[in-house]
Amino acid sequence: MSGPKKRMRDSFLQAMKERMAAERDVFFLTADFGSPVLDGVRKDFPDRFVNVGISEQNLVNVATGLALEGFRVVAYAIAPFITMRCLEQIRINLAILSQIRPLNVTLVGVGAGYSYEVSGPTHQALEDIAVMRALPNVGVWSPADAATAAAMAHRALDVAGVRYLRLDSHPLPDLGPAPSRDELKRGFRLGGSAGAAAAIVSTGYMSQLAGGVRDELEAGGIPVRTVDLMDLAAPDLAALAAELAACRAVLTMEEGFVGRGGMDSLLAQHLAPRLPKAKWTHAGLEPHYHFEIGPRDDLLAAQGLSRPALAARLIERINA
Amino acid sequence: MNVNVGELKKQAARVRAETLRIHAAAPETRVASSLSAVEIYVCLFYGGLLRHNPADPRDPARDRLIVSKGHGSISLYPILADRGFFPKEELQRVCRPGSFLGGIPDPVIPGYETVNGSLGHGPGVGAGMALALKRQGSDRRVVVVTGDGELHEGAVWEAFLFAAQHKLDNLVLIVDDNSRCMMDDTARVVGLAPLADKFRAFGWSAAEVDGHDVEDLCAALGAAQGGDFPGPRAVIAHTIKGKGAPSLEGDPLCHVRTLTPQEVEELTGGAP
Numbered sequence: 001m002s003g004p005k006k007r008m009r010d011s012f013l014q015a016m017k018e019r020m021a022a023e024r025d026v027f028f029l030t031a032d033f034g035s036p037v038l039d040g041v042r043k044d045f046p047d048r049f050v051n052v053g054i055s056e057q058n059l060v061n062v063a064t065g066l067a068l069e070g071f072r073v074v075a076y077a078i079a080p081f082i083t084m085r086c087l088e089q090i091r092i093n094l095a096i097l098s099q100i101r102p103l104n105v106t107l108v109g110v111g112a113g114y115s116y117e118v119s120g121p122t123h124q125a126l127e128d129i130a131v132m133r134a135l136p137n138v139g140v141w142s143p144a145d146a147a148t149a150a151a152m153a154h155r156a157l158d159v160a161g162v163r164y165l166r167l168d169s170h171p172l173p174d175l176g177p178a179p180s181r182d183e184l185k186r187g188f189r190l191g192g193s194a195g196a197a198a199a200i201v202s203t204g205y206m207s208q209l210a211g212g213v214r215d216e217l218e219a220g221g222i223p224v225r226t227v228d229l230m231d232l233a234a235p236d237l238a239a240l241a242a243e244l245a246a247c248r249a250v251l252t253m254e255e256g257f258v259g260r261g262g263m264d265s266l267l268a269q270h271l272a273p274r275l276p277k278a279k280w281t282h283a284g285l286e287p288h289y290h291f292e293i294g295p296r297d298d299l300l301a302a303q304g305l306s307r308p309a310l311a312a313r314l315i316e317r318i319n320a
Numbered sequence: 321m322n323v324n325v326g327e328l329k330k331q332a333a334r335v336r337a338e339t340l341r342i343h344a345a346a347p348e349t350r351v352a353s354s355l356s357a358v359e360i361y362v363c364l365f366y367g368g369l370l371r372h373n374p375a376d377p378r379d380p381a382r383d384r385l386i387v388s389k390g391h392g393s394i395s396l397y398p399i400l401a402d403r404g405f406f407p408k409e410e411l412q413r414v415c416r417p418g419s420f421l422g423g424i425p426d427p428v429i430p431g432y433e434t435v436n437g438s439l440g441h442g443p444g445v446g447a448g449m450a451l452a453l454k455r456q457g458s459d460r461r462v463v464v465v466t467g468d469g470e471l472h473e474g475a476v477w478e479a480f481l482f483a484a485q486h487k488l489d490n491l492v493l494i495v496d497d498n499s500r501c502m503m504d505d506t507a508r509v510v511g512l513a514p515l516a517d518k519f520r521a522f523g524w525s526a527a528e529v530d531g532h533d534v535e536d537l538c539a540a541l542g543a544a545q546g547g548d549f550p551g552p553r554a555v556i557a558h559t560i561k562g563k564g565a566p567s568l569e570g571d572p573l574c575h576v577r578t579l580t581p582q583e584v585e586e587l588t589g590g591a592p
Contacts, residue, residue, distance in 0.1 A: 027452075047455060050486070058444045058478035065448020068433070069456065088438065089475065093445055097435045100427050 005171035006146035009110050012167060013037040015153035016074060020045050026157060027066050031059045031077040033110070038076070056081050060089035063105050064097065072104040072157055079109030079125035079166055083132055094162040095135040106156040107164045112142065112204050113255030115169035117294025125166060126285055129203075129232055129254070130261030132164045139163030140232040144207035146171075147178035148230060155184050163233075168205050170296075175207060175228065186239050187231025193223035198318055199247045199278075201227040201271075203263050205296075206253035206283075209307065213251070216311040222318065232263055241274035249317035250280050253310060255300070258284035279317045283310055323367050328534040331399075332362045336564045337588040338398035338411065344584035346415035348423045352562035352574040353392030353467065356498035359532050360465060360557055361396045365403060367538040369545065370463060374404035377430040383460050384449050386434050388442020389467040389496060391424050396431070405430040440473025442466055443493060447483045450491040450552075461545060465494045469501025472510055477522075483552040484523030491552040492544050493524075496531065498561035502575045519554040531557025 014037055020026045027048045028041055042049045048071075052059045056077055063075040075082065083090070094105055109125060116123040132140045141163055143149040152165055175191070183189045192200075192214050202210040207228040214224040225244060229235060244250070250272075254263040264282035272280055285303055292299060300306065304313075336358050343351040364370040364385065373379035387393045394414070401408040406420075406429070413419035420428045424437035434445050446464040453460050470476065483491050497515065499506050506512060519526035525547075529540040537557060544553040561575070562568025565587055568577055579587075 027455075050451070052482055053478075055478040055482070057475040058447075058482055061441060061444025061475065061479065062448035062451065062482065064434075065445045065450070066452045067448075068445070069449055069452030071452055089441065089444075092435050092438050092441055097427065100435075 003173045005173050007169070007171050008143055008146045008149035008167040009035055009169070010037050011146035011150035012108065012153045012165075013041060015150040017041050017044065019154070019157055020048065023157070024048075025071050027071040027073045029059055029063055029066075029073060029075045031056050031075075031081065033077050056086040057089050060086045060107070061093060064093040064103065067103040067105050068101060074106045074108060074156065076108045076110075078123060079111040079115075079128055080123065082107050082109045083125070083128040083164060087131060090138065091135060095137045098137050098162045102160055103162055104157075104160045105162045108167060109164065110167045110169050112166040112168045114294065114296045114299050115205070117296040117299055120291055121289040126256045127260065128164070128166060129256050129263060130265070133233055133261060133266065137162060138233065141165045142203045142230060142232050143167065144172075144204055144228050144230070145174040147174040151178045151184060166204065172205070172208055175211070179230065184230065185236075187229065187235030188240055189228045189230065190243060191226040191228065193218070193225055195246045196223040196225040197246055198222055198249045198314055199225040199227060199244050200251045200253060200314065201229055201267060202253040203229045203232060205255050209305075209310070210253060212307045213310045213314065216307060217314060222315070224314070229263060232266060237271050237274065241271060244275055244278070247275060247278045249314060249320075250275070250278050251310065251314040251317065252280070252282045253305070254284045256284055257287040258282050260287055279320050281313045281317050283313060323535065323538045325535045328362055328366055328538070331366050332359050332534060335362055335395055335398050339395040340565070340579065340584045340588050342394055342397060342411060342414050343579060344581045345412070346423065347578045348415050349394045350391040350423070350575065351394065351565070351579060352568045352577060353389065353498070354394040355563045355565060355568070356531070356559040356561045357389070357392055357465065357496045358395045358563065359534050359537055360494055360496055361393070361399050363534055363538045363541055364463065365399050367534070367541070369538065369541050371460070372403065372431070374430070377405060380458075381460065384433055384446070384462045386436065386442040386446045386449075386462065386464045387425070387432065388436050388439065388464055389470055390437030392467060392496065393425055393465075396425070397421055400429070400431040439467070439470040440475045443476045443479035443483070446491060447479050447486070447488055450483070450488040451486055453490055454488065459490070461490045461492060463492045463494065465496060467501075468495055468497040468499060468506050468512060468515070469509075471495070471512055471515075472501070480519070480522045480524065480552075487550050488552045489550055492541070493552065493554045494541070495554065495556045496559055497556050498559045500561045500572060500575060504572050516554070516556055524552050524554045525549040526554045526556060528556045528558065531559035532563060
């Protein structure tokens, strides 16, 4: 990891602002949640920017109405609120309705995982992946850096459908160049050593940590394939299985509850059967709320998600 | 407003009888809630108050109708069939395997816009549509029909605030105020009175009308759609849950009551 740190939301909003200048059918809604870049959107496009107030249920309903009339809609709020406060609105008006009538709605939640490390569990998004993954017809997009978030802004406008995009709130370095259109379509991007017998599959902020874990193993002479999983609803798992065909040990890493329907469930249920020789270990948060104040990496380390502990888990699987 | 009152009354009687017959064949349907709204749907579709195009149900030139009390719109089925949205024979197959006419309607049915029946969604979605139409320079209207018990849902009040904030004068809300939710009289569960005052305090215009008097109802709906009030408009239609079926009208639990085929036959005078 190197290079300047950037906020995902700034890159996403900047890309959206540029598209809105030329494309008159893009409408931006927020539930009273802002940012300096969003102030520019509000100023430049007063006809297509509405702050609905602190009302996520109405945010989703209004987004639906606008989308039914042909607007491509972005709805923006804090991650746990835009997923769980209004879950039934999303289910009825986006998941079910979009199966009958075409809609283009992107729900953008800021504050993935422990992003808001000093705000406690109300503001932390630890169940959002599992909750949103349960809904048919809803994509779940999880970028690991700002370059990916910007690429997803374009994809949100270019591809019809409904999806939830979870953004980290912290400035983070780009893991590399922005993912290509093909990488976004298949829902993952690869790093590390091709053909390695060990792999790490991670998403969001944990993909920021994956490089360090990989470095630790490779320093010990163990090549590792890394996979930044960007699509948590419908990634191309056949393609991913082909890439990981040589793997005998896989570590999955997510900043959310394990064993509760998150990324681990997706991979255990749908990828593991395609890799019958691999041994798996799923790292994440035990299903328990924590009220301790961050720093984030300390909160993660306290739950066994430090670099050495994660490296040890993968080594244990390799040696098992 | 120049409406043919006699014709509307005739249509209401026909729709009420057909609704009862549908219910006799499909007892899963919510008949009491559907009967209270008969005149509302009749006035919209036969009173010239809702521009619609059965040949192209999503015609951009249509007014948008959102039946937020989806379960209470079995009585809309005979109207949609009569107007030509789908063949009348389909009415024989409500709730049967393979039919698109379920107990809770979905927009797989031509003439329905949104998914409803899970209550409280219509006002917000309708507000979004109304906002979109205004931004697009369209003069089409959005009409939303809710029940009164449905107004217990908090999301509708979020929508009411929003619609007033954005002066959505192309949004008309019709409350089928039959004064009953599922388990009791609404006033005995969580009361809504004074409802019209609540709307006015929220920045809406509000009119109250006998929801079974087609002449007054058409006049109230016509007035709500016109005029220069700079915001959304509510019409509170006072109705009787189970209207036309005395055993339902007097029963606070009529929402979940089922009429027997014999009762339906007595009420409708036998076969159509």
